[in-house]
Amino acid sequence: MAADKHTEEKEQQYDVLASTQIVIHRALEKLGYPEEVYELLKEPIRVLTVRIPVRMDDGSVKIFTGYRAQHNDAVGPTKGGVRFHPDVTEREVKALSIWMSLKCGIVDLPYGGGKGGIVCDPRTMSFRELERLSRGYVRAISQIVGPTKDIPAPDVFTNSQIMAWMMDEYSRIREFDSPGFITGKPLVLGGSHGRETATAKGVTICIREAAKKRGLSLKGARVVVQGFGNAGSYLAKFMHDAGAKVVGISDVYGALYDPNGLDIDYLLERRDSFGTVTKLFKNTISNQELLELDCDILVPAAIENQITAENAPRIKASIVVEAANGPTTLEATEILTQRGILLVPDVLASAGGVTVSYFEWVQNNQGYYWTEEEVEQRLEKVMVKAFNNVYEMAQTRRVDMRLAAYMVGVRKMAEACRFRGWV
Ligand SMILES: NC(=O)C1=CN([C@@H]2O[C@H](COP(=O)(O)OP(=O)(O)OC[C@H]3O[C@@H](n4cnc5c(N)ncnc54)[C@H](O)[C@@H]3O)[C@@H](O)[C@H]2O)C=CC1
Numbered sequence: 001m002a003a004d005k006h007t008e009e010k011e012q013q014y015d016v017l018a019s020t021q022i023v024i025h026r027a028l029e030k031l032g033y034p035e036e037v038y039e040l041l042k043e044p045i046r047v048l049t050v051r052i053p054v055r056m057d058d059g060s061v062k063i064f065t066g067y068r069a070q071h072n073d074a075v076g077p078t079k080g081g082v083r084f085h086p087d088v089t090e091r092e093v094k095a096l097s098i099w100m101s102l103k104c105g106i107v108d109l110p111y112g113g114g115k116g117g118i119v120c121d122p123r124t125m126s127f128r129e130l131e132r133l134s135r136g137y138v139r140a141i142s143q144i145v146g147p148t149k150d151i152p153a154p155d156v157f158t159n160s161q162i163m164a165w166m167m168d169e170y171s172r173i174r175e176f177d178s179p180g181f182i183t184g185k186p187l188v189l190g191g192s193h194g195r196e197t198a199t200a201k202g203v204t205i206c207i208r209e210a211a212k213k214r215g216l217s218l219k220g221a222r223v224v225v226q227g228f229g230n231a232g233s234y235l236a237k238f239m240h241d242a243g244a245k246v247v248g249i250s251d252v253y254g255a256l257y258d259p260n261g262l263d264i265d266y267l268l269e270r271r272d273s274f275g276t277v278t279k280l281f282k283n284t285i286s287n288q289e290l291l292e293l294d295c296d297i298l299v300p301a302a303i304e305n306q307i308t309a310e311n312a313p314r315i316k317a318s319i320v321v322e323a324a325n326g327p328t329t330l331e332a333t334e335i336l337t338q339r340g341i342l343l344v345p346d347v348l349a350s351a352g353g354v355t356v357s358y359f360e361w362v363q364n365n366q367g368y369y370w371t372e373e374e375v376e377q378r379l380e381k382v383m384v385k386a387f388n389n390v391y392e393m394a395q396t397r398r399v400d401m402r403l404a405a406y407m408v409g410v411r412k413m414a415e416a417c418r419f420r421g422w423v
């Protein structure tokens with residue numbers, strides 16, 4: 001019986017939806033909102049499950065399961081990426097849509113949160129199979145998405161090519177060109193300068209601000225990054241360019257460590273489109289060993305539940321900045337905070353991506369395109385303000401940075417629900 005309870009508690013700890021609901025509840029309570037606001041915000045307002053038949057290259061038909069969750073549209077249309085991954089679940093997509101609402105609130109965008117996912121392994125699929133899957137997904141969800149309803153974007157194992165197929169499919173269904181349907185597109189199809197690197201730029205700004213608070217110079221600081229995809233690889237590059245020493249990086253297959261600093265430009269050149277690079281090396285360590293390396297700044301930039309109650313006591317970094325969504329469990333958040341480690345939570349640190357996605361959507365809507373410098377300057381302003389708002393909330397209300405970020409992120413949405421008369 002006791003063992004069962006232990007397993008149950010452990011499962012709950014790794015259930016990203018349950019742990020998000022706990023923090024949302026605490027945030028709303030601290031802000032003085034009644035229970036009915038929590039009842040509304042604890043789950044998405046809409047979740048669509050779709051079955052997508054795809055003709056495979058060998059002539060067979062395979063049926064894929066996909067989801068699109070729309071958390072709350074009181075502030076505006078919902079917005080968030082689409083993930084292609086074998087471990088995608090409905091509960092994960094729901095949690096990811098809630099995190100998108102919080103991110104949009106923290107960087108003050110006129111959106112609510114949405115998120116999508118397809119259970120598949122794109123690494124084992126051909127280019128044409130991926131195109132058919134992407135188009136099939138858009139046909140399946142077309143009724144509930146659109147430039148003024150719900151705007152998808154890239155996430156794990158999806159990229160600008162997939163966004164281009166999705167935009168083309170949506171435009172064909174609607175019978176007019178609809179660049180504002182999706183963001184993260186290639187530049188020639190109405191993509192924005194700076195979207196490709198936006199998530200990593202936003203994380204870099206948060207690292208810089210966090211380092212200032214701790215009196216840590218980025219020059220020579222030892223940085224470890226888990227994940228070498230869109231978020232992790234550009235982040236490693238930006239840290240390297242800022243004079244930091246990137247001593248560890250990883251992908252799904254393992255990790256590389258060099259206490260003298262890795263050759264990031266070489267690794268960037270050699271990584272594939274799925275963020276894989278470690279397979280080229282013989283001397284690797286595990287992802288778990290990577291997280292516990294001696295360093296100043298640790299950046300989980302891969303998947304959920306990587307820093308847990310089990311390994312949190314052994315984390316050596318003094319600053320942890322979450323580029324990934326949900327990499328740290330609630331128990332681990334408490335342990336890191338108690339140990340005096342400055343934790344910059346996902347809903348703040350990774351909000352650079354959706355911020356530049358918003359810029360892309362604005363440019364699509366007005367048909368006038370900005371320079372890279374304009375995008376960067378605007379992103380810088382938004383991220384610095386967001387960091388300071390969350391940091392100040394944590395200080396004045398004496399709460400940890402995750403709860404502070406939720407308090408900042410949930411406020412606008414709760415107010416919008418109230419003004420609309422929903423609660
Ligand atoms: N791409 C974007 O604009 C944004 C991404 N994020 C988050 O950042 C994280 C990474 O996303 P992207 O870089 O876009 O994905 P990606 O697909 O470009 O790269 C994912 C990286 O994580 C590694 N990985 C996958 N499974 C892993 C595992 N079980 N253990 C260790 N490493 C693993 C992959 O090998 C790859 O290096 C995700 O949590 C995503 O939701 C957050 C905000 C925006």
Ligand SMILES: O=C(O)CCC(=O)C(=O)O
Pocket residue numbers: 079080081082103151152153154155183184325350351353354355357358
């Ligand atoms: O760019 C976007 O709209 C969303 C990016 C995303 O999925 C995320 O921040 O997790």
